[in-house]
Amino acid sequence: MTDTFPQRVFSGVQPTGNLHLGNYLGAIVNFVAMQKTYDCIYCVVDLHAITVPISVWGGPAALKQATREVTAAFLAAGIDPVKSIVFNQSQVSTHAELTWVFNCVARMGWLSRMTQFKEKAGKDRENASVGLFDYPVLMAADILAYRATHVPVGDDQKQHLELARDIAIKFNNDFGEWIAEKGHPNGFFPVTEPMITGPATRVMSLRDGTKKMSKSDPSDYSRINLTDDADTIAQKVRKAKTDPEPLPSETDGLKTRPEADNLVGIYAALSGLSKEAVLRDHGGSQFSAFKPALADLAVEKLSPIAGEMRRLLADPGHIDRILGDGANRAAAVAGETFRGVKDILGFLQSR
Ligand code: TYM
Numbered sequence: 001m002t003d004t005f006p007q008r009v010f011s012g013v014q015p016t017g018n019l020h021l022g023n024y025l026g027a028i029v030n031f032v033a034m035q036k037t038y039d040c041i042y043c044v045v046d047l048h049a050i051t052v053p054i055s056v057w058g059g060p061a062a063l064k065q066a067t068r069e070v071t072a073a074f075l076a077a078g079i080d081p082v083k084s085i086v087f088n089q090s091q092v093s094t095h096a097e098l099t100w101v102f103n104c105v106a107r108m109g110w111l112s113r114m115t116q117f118k119e120k121a122g123k124d125r126e127n128a129s130v131g132l133f134d135y136p137v138l139m140a141a142d143i144l145a146y147r148a149t150h151v152p153v154g155d156d157q158k159q160h161l162e163l164a165r166d167i168a169i170k171f172n173n174d175f176g177e178w179i180a181e182k183g184h185p186n187g188f189f190p191v192t193e194p195m196i197t198g199p200a201t202r203v204m205s206l207r208d209g210t211k212k213m214s215k216s217d218p219s220d221y222s223r224i225n226l227t228d229d230a231d232t233i234a235q236k237v238r239k240a241k242t243d244p245e246p247l248p249s250e251t252d253g254l255k256t257r258p259e260a261d262n263l264v265g266i267y268a269a270l271s272g273l274s275k276e277a278v279l280r281d282h283g284g285s286q287f288s289a290f291k292p293a294l295a296d297l298a299v300e301k302l303s304p305i306a307g308e309m310r311r312l313l314a315d316p317g318h319i320d321r322i323l324g325d326g327a328n329r330a331a332a333v334a335g336e337t338f339r340g341v342k343d344i345l346g347f348l349q350s351r
Contacts, residue, residue: 005190009038010148012045012089012139015066016057019073020223021298022213024305025200025269026154032078034152034195040084041146041330044070044323047089047096047138051131052120056216068319069309073226075322076308085333087326089142094334098141099134101341105171106137110163116156140164144189145334152195155202156212161194168192178344188344200269206240209258227306230299237295242287249283251275263287267294270301 011031013023031042044067049057057063067088074086089095111117114136121128131138139160143151144167151161172179172187179188205211205222213223224236241259248254254261254275267282267290268275282290312319342349 004186005147005149007038007150008146008148009034009040009150009152010043010143010146011041011152012043012048012142013070013074014045014049015063015070015088016049016052017066017215018223018225018227019070020203020213020215020225021266021302022154022200022203022223024073024077024226024302025198025203025266027152028073028077028079029269030152030195030197031074034150035078035080035084038150040079041148041333042074042079042084042086043142043330044074044086044088045139045142048135051129051135053129067323068313068316069227071319071323072309072312073305075312075319076305081322081326085326085329086322087330088323091323091327092145092331092334094145094331094338095138095141097338098145098334098341099138101345102137102141102144102167102171103134105174106140106163106167110166111136114163115159136160136163137167140167143192144168145337146330147190147337148192149190150193150195152197155196158194158196161192165191175344178346182340182344188340198269199265199273199275203266203269204258204262206236206262208241209260209262224298224302226302227309228302229306230303233298233302234292234295237291237298240291242291247279247282247285247287247290249279251279253279260287263290263294267297270294270297 011027013019013027031040034040046063046067049063049066058066071086075081079086111133117133117135120132140163143164153161168189168191171189175188203213205213205217206224207219207222211217217223221236221239224233228236240263242263243257243259245257247260247264254264264275264278268278271278282293339349
């Protein structure tokens, strides 16, 4: 069904805390690559950031800073804000408006099954915000406001993207008769393709190869932040947990070795190689030799990004203008979608 929709990429990153290697390799690297083939829209999702308690997102000054930092990371990594659209979510009101419509399409049962909600709400579910429960519906609105056909994300967003597909399918079915009347024989919303690709779709903690690398891990040694300096990166790689065996020469040998698998995956993603190719070069090496090679590679790839981010962040006015321009362009696309939704639903539009 997607074939009948113009191909368009949408993805988002939350402005909460430090961006880390997982965000970079699992998502941002792919955002940059997809610009070659697709029209792309990349969003700093500040409405999502406030679904957790203020103590977590840090309040207004921290939110502004983090929004600019994510934008700077996008640009420093190679996203072109002229070719692609780069903006922050709260500047385009359609995201919130379409969420309301989708709230009336999505089912309580669907949302109750979301593992990220269960993890984030923890034991005290009664005390979680309604926004946290509704988070995946807002995500569906983000994507479908642009009728995006492809969404590059890390592995942890897979379930949310399935929900976005379910919402699109149910909307197309529930309103099928009126959607067809308005001249959309293949449905109004595309059933979006998740794009979870590359050797680092799930970068794990450097302290525990069974846990995802995450912004919320209390140990800073669990992750490499995009703004870490060369010494910090080298130290974190040196201290990364490993096992005593040398690296295997085939990927099968990584299956029961989560920490080794993770470091090989990171090396592969940073160098643009497959894990197989990395093991062809480094199979048989001890970690005492592989870790310095990985640290050098990480510094070589990440230092220029950190430097460019610092340069961009020194001129917040420039970043804000990019977000403003992106928001205007995004609002034009999303506004048109929402006018179509209103027309289908029977909301009178007298202006
Ligand atoms: P967020 O801000 O948590 O993460 C941004 C992107 O980074 C990926 N990621 C990882 N990839 C590999 N390994 C990891 N350890 C790792 N940690 C994070 C995430 O999968 C994501 O692609 N809900 C989304 C933001 C969002 C969105 C959207 C995404 C809002 N609306 C619409 C796509 C489409 C999130 O919290 O990402």
